[in-house]
Amino acid sequence: MLDNIFNLGLYNPSTAVLCLGAIISVTWLLPFLYDILFSPLRNVPGPIWTRFTNLWEFYILLKGNSHEEYIHLHERYVRVGPNRYSVIEPRDVKMVYDFGGAFLKSEYYDGQGTANIFSTRDNEDHKDRRRKIASLYTMTAMVGYEDAVDRMTALCIEKMRHFATVKHLISVPDFMQYYAFDVIGEITFDQNFGMMENMGDTQGIIKEIHATNGTMAHLGLLPELQSPYGLWLKIFGGAAGRLNTYIWSQYWKHRNANSGAKMKSQYDTFLRKILSMEAAHKVDQKHVLDGCGSNIGAGSDTTGITLSAALYYLYSNPDKLANLRREIDTLADEGLISNPVTYGQAKDMPYLNAVIKETLRMHPAVGTILARVVPKGGVTLASGYYFPEGTRVGTNAWPLHYSKDVYGTDAEKYRPERWLEEATQPDFRDSMMFAFGGGSRTCIGKNISLLEITKVLPQIVRNFDLRFEQEKEPWSNYCAWFVYPRYKCWVESRKDQDVERVA
Template identity: 30%
Template sequence: MGFISPSDFDTTPAHVCLAVVGSVFVALLSRIFYCQYVHPLAVFHGPWYATSFSLVGAVISVLQKEPQFFMYLARKYGTSLPIRISPTTLLFPSSSSLKHIYRSPHLNTKSALYGTGALGPPHLFTTLDGDEHRKLRKALSNAPWTIGPLKKTWESRFDKLVMLFVEKMGQHADEGQVVCVSDKVAEFAADIMSMVSFGKPFGCVKNGTDERGVLKNWRKGLGFFGFVGRFRFFRDYVMKTSVLGAWFLPSMSNDSGMGWLMCEADRQVSIREKQNKEKAFEGMSDFLQYCLAARFSPSHPLTPTQKRAHVTLLIQAGADTTGTALGSILRFIFTSPPTLARLRSEITTADKAGYLSTPIQYDETRRHLPYFQACVKEGLRLHPPATNLFARVVPKDGAMVDGVWVPGGMEITSYAYVVQRDRHLYGDDADKFRPERWLEGEKKSSEMDASQFVFGMGARVCLGKDIAVLELCKLLPEMIRRFDVEVVQQGRYVVVGGVAYNEGFLGRFVKRNVGVNMRSLAIV
């Protein structure tokens, strides 16, 4: 019998590495084969790399290329059929699909993308189950969400902040300063949302800063929110591991951004609850007070965690997104001389006729500034502030969606940036800013209105939609009425994690000689 040579058991690092690489390669090939030929969604077209690995979509989101990537897919594959964008997700690129996905009571379970905890403790926006969402929304329905009650309750307080903003921008104009216009209007939106939430604004406009870095830190967190939601392995395994998951999530020990908001919500709730015990609440209710008063039933209030989570909901969902809308619309207007000239003519005509107050009221905007409203709709169409993957889970028995059968358990979504550029509806110039399209006939305008996905639709339509609309219809016409903006740098519209913001829109405010016919309101 001969001796066994050590070479018979060669375990050098090179051979081990080769074996590992070979195993990984085989696993990847097996994954690709399954996703492309065996998976229930294999019959739908889509790029092999994205339809085989959810990591691809996560990386595209982090690289801020998601809108461009989906537009590329829509041009490559067309919009008549859904496009597979991940192993388990179909994107419906046609505007006709919106009502089928988001108005169906059978498709009201959200994708797990929203259940990661990246946006803090669970609240209305991150509730996945449709029935639970309905109960929670009903419990919060005591707040004045529709435009009528909002005008009555909040418009006079919005007026004060509008006039403060005008004053501060006037100071910048006097000094000839170049400012980041997109950041200034985002700070205004943060003040509005904090005022509605806590009863008084953070002071961003007054102090000319992003107080506590709320906007900055919100934006910093979007990359992680998009990555963890889109990368299924990370979402379903890493984030559900208590130690690792907790390490990635915001903490109330943070002194800025989301962590600070959580701390502030906890502090404000505790103070208000103590005050309410000592004396019944008097005066105008803010969202904090509505959360404390919310009930699932007469004897079933929100839990302490739900109260604190929802107090920050408006700021999370509405501050920077509304700021994005304000900034994008201003950039479109001030970089389009024909649009600005027509808009100025409309405002001047209404001014001379005595139709506009100081500051302009919501009803006056709606009644006397139709071209301005068209500019708002067009800006929101092209630059939706939250063009996210609002995916729904198909019931286990499957569902017919816009004429296409989708197997059960799969995720289906639309995408505002894509559907709001649908050439079948908006024409060959769908990528261009042309507000006139909204004034070319009531039927056409109604069709486009029905296909606007800016605020979502159906049972989960944005809770703060009318708050945002009230802001847009008050601040923007007042700014255009009072200022020119010399655009120094247009900046860019950025989408990361499915949420947009404007970066680097720089300009110099120049005061205009406004008319003397403006009716002044008493701002007290």
């Protein structure tokens, strides 16, 4: 074939150069010239490389500190790729994540490999999936799991007493994720994962979830690789294999043992409720993964990360720790809270709730843009720029939560008191809290996470001191999809009070 081409004179070096030049012009040069000369977004600032490649954002992602880069970026820039823009102006955020859902999720989410309640880009599909299981996630439903949370919290405190006795240095983020996993296992399947007891990832699920989330974060920026990756998954199996296998093993074990509403357990677990709904033909098997899978795949990371951040900020700010302990001790002395604290009591503890809000503000679990597609007809955002149809826009919680326009000139400081003060108008503090996303796609498991954090944090604070391994730079963070804290502490019994009073 090649001989024929050469013999016919269809090939020569000049022709090859011309063809290559034509390909470059069509695929890169012409779009670049349009962008800098004619595009309505040509004046949107951003690093020069972002005008013609996603590799700039991919590079900061590989460095592991993209969440911090976004904060610095928003001091000047908003363009992060040829067709990706980051917005943090409150009016823009409200428009993009409006509950009407006009801005669909972008192809970024296809990097997860499989469609579920989180990754599906079809709003009607998402609406149907969410509607079917939403009743399982109300805070009223969550309070029904307090006994399960209390059992796991008691185990957490028991383990921490052991760490204090043997003077064992621990990775607090790892242990907090073990706690979150065990709670999720307990309320979802009536069986914890044994991670706290064994101090490890007993099922190998944590490693696979981290791999899945990391892959989505990277492939989301290189959509041309998503199809080959999807094919690879079909052939060799996905990173979520162990998680799905575990969920289905629990599903069939409980379903075969005693189906539907007759199934016995200590209380109505998620799985029992879903089986009852399935028996009544209200849901099908995909909702099993939507509920049980989302609990484990996303809920454990969000909770573990937030607890780790809360403990870091409290124990590295002694005055804030003292304020929280004062609230706990005073209420305990007055008989207004029990041991353990109930959710009903905790939700009325002003400083505790301010601590949780400030932690979610300072360290939102997700560290990247939640990308959306500009709908037909395009939109003009508050910046004054017109964004044509098909443009990818989105908000990253980190620069939004560190915005001085929203949270004041001290937005970079950990100060729970800001949530107890009156704010100047307009007050965007609550509406711009983006730790669980925004609009109709707000994390369905938000209440699970808040229940756990609200209940376990007072128990740790009232019983233990944490001493950081490194005093000067006690922690670091790594970001791909989630922003994982890293630090180690020695656990010590609380020194500044009679521990027996709170034991």
